[in-house]
Amino acid sequence: MTETLASVDIRSLVEACATTISAHADELTTLDQAIGDADHGYNMKRGFDALLADVDTLAAKPLPDALKAAGTKLVMTVGGASGPLFGTFLMALGKELPADADRATFAAAFGKAVDAVAARGKSEKGQKTMLDVFYPVRDALVSGTSDAEIAALADQAAEATVPLKAIRGRASFLGDRSIGHMDPGSRSSALLVRAVAETLGA
Amino acid sequence: MTETLASVDIRSLVEACATTISAHADELTTLDQAIGDADHGYNMKRGFDALLADVDTLAAKPLPDALKAAGTKLVMTVGGASGPLFGTFLMALGKELPADADRATFAAAFGKAVDAVAARGKSEKGQKTMLDVFYPVRDALVSGTSDAEIAALADQAAEATVPLKAIRGRASFLGDRSIGHMDPGSRSSALLVRAVAETLGA
Amino acid sequence: MKKLMNSVGTILIDSLDGFVAAHGDILVLGDEHKFVRRKALKPGKVALISGGGSGHEPLHGGFVGHGMLDAACPGQVFTSPTPDQMLAAAQAVDTGAGCLFIVKNYEGDVMNFEMAAEMADNVATVITNDDVAVENSSYTTGRRGVAGTLVVEKIVGAAAEEGRDLAALKALGEKVNAATRSMGVALTSCTVPAAGKPTFDIGDDEMEFGVGIHGEPGRRRDKLKSADAIAEEIVHAIVADLGNAAQGEALLFVNGFGGTPAMELYVVYNSARKLLQAKGIRIARSLVGSYVTSLDMAGCSITVTMLDAETTKLWDAPVHTAALRWAM
């Protein structure tokens, strides 16, 4: 990640996120078919396609405002559990991020945004949800890990949800039968972390 | 067929008919599945099982009365097209048959019974129905053909319905698509003719 | 075969027992499951009796009650009932004004009701034959009676409630039948319990166009088309067959065959209503649901009944049956 976020290219970020979600939509839905209701890929794609359609408006805004607008857009288009959660994440991030954010203030804002997700979801780490990716990423940001390492770490964190038993989310209805499958929301979170890391690192 | 019908063993006849229908019920239903509604075997089995359950009562009656009672029973248990038609056949046969029937009066009564079926069904020969077996059998009876020959001839007559296009019965809804399949009611008629012929010939 | 049942031998009586228990406020079961009848009869009213093979539920038992049938005789699955059933039903519900039999045009049904009519007194019969799928039907058995039978039962039922006599009701039934056309399409086959396997094989990308309500083959096997394309062909066939009668107001009835969810039925309704409107027909009344089914078959039929002031008023009249209920 660049030292200051002032020069971030919002258009590239939106495009990178929408591209990876679109490319992996079927995979995400298949993951959700195993332990959920087979809609996660379509939900996410609907939301990020909507951001892409709005990219001119978003790119014209300062970063915090763009994040808030993007979060609201996700809330209004995604639905399901992931809509309010990813939406809350971006809205909170935009709210917490100072206009002149640097690496340290970004890490702090990211942490608050993750907490906002946990509050909205009444969930915590270890319950086989997207938080199992968000929290490790936050920790890495706080400790100054490189962008490339963070992307790899997010993938591992998603992978690490496989042996977990779901306590929150739709997969929790399965009890022990949720064990042995990757959490779809963790996979999409890792995809987004990588897309952002690679865009900022480029 | 024996020269006089006075000594006919009603119990054996009922048992022979019920046995052959039961043994071929699945085959009859499969035939009806191809060009009808997949119930002919069960319809016939329901009726002949009911006759079997009543065999003591039937066997105690004179032949004409037994035939009338059996026909009524079929009407009240079979349903579908075959119930009224086989029922009408037996009821008419019982009505037409003199108490002291011989081969010639039996052939005449059989002919009237077939005509009663045609009247009930508003149908005629060549329309891919049971009449395509009943009429050749009547002709053979009239011309004094042997029981064994009549049984073989009934089988051939059923076989000969394969290339016909159905004009009456449920198969007529198929138009040309009814061609190439044996008529289920013709098959069951041939089975019954053989059962009766073999019982009387034994 | 996957069915919620105890056994093939008991599925019908278990279902009838459950049906009459669930609707015990309005229905009574006849001895030996021969018929289902209204609990409260109306003396002096012509009794309406229908029936047919089972497997088309809620038809006909679901249409017994105030404003519709007085009794329904359930046959075995896809097998017409036997004459003793109609006789017992007539005995139970005829209060002196006679009985009108409403019979779908299948030889089995026609012959069994005919034999019952020959044995009973003061019976008239209306035969429904609304299925336009069967072509060149004039020299054969004729057209099948399908979902349009519901419309005949509802409208004639309302008129019977008004006190019309047997001849008038027969004439009205024939008028409604003459104003009614249907055609269906199947996406999957039904499975008759006793047969244990699907009645017909059909490819994953195929539909049976013009299918009957017993899974009988229809006009042709075709690739599965869009709802718009299916509705277009059906509406076209219906309107062409109605000829000059295809103008003014209509009832549009989209009927599911048992395995089709409401979401899809409303998609087909939406296609059909636009097509009819484009042809200048006004959709004055609508009905969407699985009312005349073919066991678990997926697919639907479209029925159009041309309405006039009399039949519209009778359609709107109060009805209270297990499956159709309004205005009371």
Add this chain to the structure above:
Amino acid sequence: MKKLMNSVGTILIDSLDGFVAAHGDILVLGDEHKFVRRKALKPGKVALISGGGSGHEPLHGGFVGHGMLDAACPGQVFTSPTPDQMLAAAQAVDTGAGCLFIVKNYEGDVMNFEMAAEMADNVATVITNDDVAVENSSYTTGRRGVAGTLVVEKIVGAAAEEGRDLAALKALGEKVNAATRSMGVALTSCTVPAAGKPTFDIGDDEMEFGVGIHGEPGRRRDKLKSADAIAEEIVHAIVADLGNAAQGEALLFVNGFGGTPAMELYVVYNSARKLLQAKGIRIARSLVGSYVTSLDMAGCSITVTMLDAETTKLWDAPVHTAALRWAM
């Protein structure tokens, strides 16, 4: 995948357009298909709003009308609606007495309705969670809201019509929910249009016991059993969970999942009623039909609501919606 539709992208709006057109006498569609609402609002009455993923039709849109909901918000298939939908619906139907949200207990639904409630004024929420299939639910997401939601909507809807206030309706909704238990079984999987293939694989001789209304796995995969055996296990689970409340009068509701014909639903009803009666529970009211579906899934659920004089009277009160109608 075999569905009557024009395309995966349009199936929902085509269906909604058809639905509102077919029931245009009582319903109006919101802008951008955000909600379906009653045509005639009743000033001063608390507005009842529900919604959820589509694919459960007639739930919830089919329950909008006099005596039940004021508006329903349809999400994408099996995906909860977004908060802007509930906000727009609230704006359209709140006549000053506030809104009661009736929400099935899924995190997606709960969070989206919660966000809408945070943005709107004067909203209370009832969460339904009647599915006893989910065991050890106390430390997880909790139980799912399934077919029992219909019962809550009907009874609370009747009370709203009487003019009760928001707090009283919330309390009544929670009381009805607490008196209600459900559990289901699937014989086949549903197919989500966008997914194009069945949600789960299941053998020809298997059933999914305790399935959810989105085809979520249930308690276990098992060999297909008889209707009596299935009903016995479900009724046992329900009665055990009701504990001391399992006495007196009950509503017995057998619900089809979309691909199950009425004949089979009545077989299950018959099994269930006998079992409940044997346990000393009197079946005071019954409902049998496909009301809370899972697209084209074959199978059914059994719901029991323990009734008292108040809830019985409210159940019987007049209702006029697309899918439930009586006494008017």
